[in-house]
Amino acid sequence: MREIEHAKYSRLKNAIYKDASVALLTQHGKEKVVTPILASAIGCEVTLVTGFDTDQLGTFTRDIPRAGTQIEAARKKARIGMELAHLPLGLASEGSFGPDPFTGLFSLNVEMVVWIDDTLGIEVVGVASGRTNFSHLLAANWEQAEAFARAIDFPEHGIVVRPRHEDDSRVRKGIADWESLREAFFWACGEADNGCVFLETDVRAHMNPMRMEIIASATRDLADKLATPCPVCNTPGFQIVERVPGLPCEGCGAPTRDTWADIHRCGRCGHQVALERLEKAAPAGHCDWCNP
The missing domain is CATH 3.90.950.10 (Maf protein)
Structure with missing residues (x-):
């Protein structure tokens, strides 16, 4: 090393x-x-x-x-x-x-x-x-589906709809308006042998x-x-790769699990620097000796 x-x-x-x-x-x-x-x-x-x-x-x-x-x-x-x-x-x-x-x-x-x-x-x-x-609901009726949609801030956030349960392969995505949601809900109801519809937030970035x-x-x-840049070879990406514990306790001075220094390293030449944190001491509540 x-x-x-x-x-x-x-x-x-x-x-x-x-x-x-x-x-x-x-x-x-x-x-x-x-x-x-x-x-x-x-x-x-x-x-x-x-x-x-x-x-x-x-x-x-x-x-x-x-x-x-x-x-x-x-x-x-x-x-x-x-x-x-x-x-x-x-x-x-x-x-x-x-x-x-x-x-x-x-x-x-x-x-x-x-x-x-x-x-x-x-x-x-x-x-x-x-x-x-990131939420989901198995809804038995439209009123439950509507309440779920409002709770997740629909239509600003999109919804995904499936019949029956969360693993049903039949799925409708990209639902972003009330008319489409209602149509998809009753489509799923018609496809579900248990009469239930699984709704979840669409977590694709654009939705x-x-x-x-x-x-x-x-x-x-x-x-x-x-x-x-690396101070030696000027390569971009000189970044933290490791955090070193040991910040001393404000009460007894013993090393704690709080970070004492951050190690920055170059991904190309391997040059590294340990930068001490600005904090000089950790709260006594973080000390295994003062607060066992």
Whole structure:
């Protein structure tokens, strides 16, 4: 392992991607938030790539399972976009949804936006997470369906409808107005042998404004990393790769599990720097000795 350099590191802006073309493969409108953020931050030109059905790589409605991990799916989309556009730069995003891992009380959306640069041989990933609109209901009548729709802020957020239960292969997506929702509901009622209709929020980016906000946050995180060059080789993406615990307790001075320093590393030359946090001490309530 390379020796860690303890130093105060000043973030510099890198103009290496100014006017560079980068391929973005999406069919769900993500370019609307990704393009202006990257153009403003690093000056690149996003090239929208179409002609490939990204649903083939997996759908949130479970009709096509996603192969591999979230980051692997994002890499694959980026690579396909680069190949179709014949560009050495590509980016793509991939999301995941589930319960908040800390409390389990609300749904959490995690977004990853991957940037691949084959010229420099680097990969940089922007990440963001936040509370999201990810709900479902098995409705026995229209009144229940209508109440669910209002609760999830329909029609601003889209709805997916199925007969019978959540795994029925018959599905209608992209429902974004009341007339379409009512028609789909009674269609599903007619198809269901139990008389019930399964409704869920449509979490595809173009149908879910809350998800678009998280994608925008992940893109800003990516842009910030790309705008930060390695102080040795000037390669973009000098970023945090590890957090070092050990911030001393404000009461007894013993090391705690709170982060003492962040390790930044270059993905190309391997240079790394440990930057101490501004906080000088951790609350005594975080100390295993003072608060066992």
